[in-house]
Ligand SMILES: [Fe+2]
């Protein structure tokens with residue numbers, strides 16, 4: 001039962017990496033349906049500790065005596081189907097990794113899923129006309145130079161590292177709009193949610209590429225430094241000029257589209273192996289089971305094109321003398 005609960009929560013793909021050995025719910029090998037010798041003892045201990053740990057997690061404010069009474073009540077009243085009764089009953093069946101909720105909280109998949117819109121125009125470009133736009137454009141072009149030098153043609157690694165940066169602006173912008181909404185007692189027009197959706201989408205790009213390329217220690221160290229600088233720089237820029245901040249992100253997204261197009265070329269030419277798509281990508285973008293890395297790069301590139309549009313649009317709203325809240329945000333625009 002606990003295993004089926006886990007399947008409901010994180011989906012069947014996660015079990016594809018389990019070793020195909022006949023085991024029961026405790027993970028102990030079973031020979032002809034009978035546990036023997038030391039394995040039987042191990043099961044007894046695991047059951048004892050799993051019950052004890054879930055008890056500590058779910059009823060921290062109750063004394064042991066009260067908890068024992070509650071356990072007895074749950075066992076005697078198996079017909080009770082209230083959320084608390086159900087969650088308490090699950091205490092005795094829980095598996096490692098399943099947190100039993102005393103509060104009746106149901107946990108769905110930890111990410112939304114959707115089908116990417118691949119028909120989006122990848123070639124759209126915002127021509128920089130004003131001084132501010134030119135500053136944004138050339139700032140992004142200047143940032144590209146050291147990036148090209150560092151990564152060269154290692155597009156998998158490049159994608160993974162750049163997604164650690166790409167997920168920052170949406171969160172910073174969303175957070176600042178959130179605080180502004182609180183300070184001014186006013187709505188945001190959906191822009192808080194739209195920007196946080198973008199941040200989450202970018203973070204899922206990172207979670208995906210992490211499965212393809214594992215970061216080395218010095219790359220993790222680089223992320224710490226870059227995030228420290230970029231978060232603060234973007235925070236200040238957004239406070240001073242949201243129209244500049246959104247324009248910079250618009251141009252960053254244009255560069256991301258270009259990089260992913262180069263990534264696809266390398267895959268087509270066989271310079272990068274077109275490995276099977278990671279399970280998380282198949283779940284998130286609802287890809288076919290036989291999807292490959294190329295399919296993943298295509299949907300990620302489409303996402304970047306959507307971010308490009310959202311951010312140039314947000315900048316345009318400011319350019320037209322309006323605030324974002326006056327123009328409804330494109331929610332769920334991936
Ligand atoms: Fe991304």
Ligand SMILES: [Fe+2]
Nearest residue numbers: 166253304307
């Ligand atoms: Fe993006």
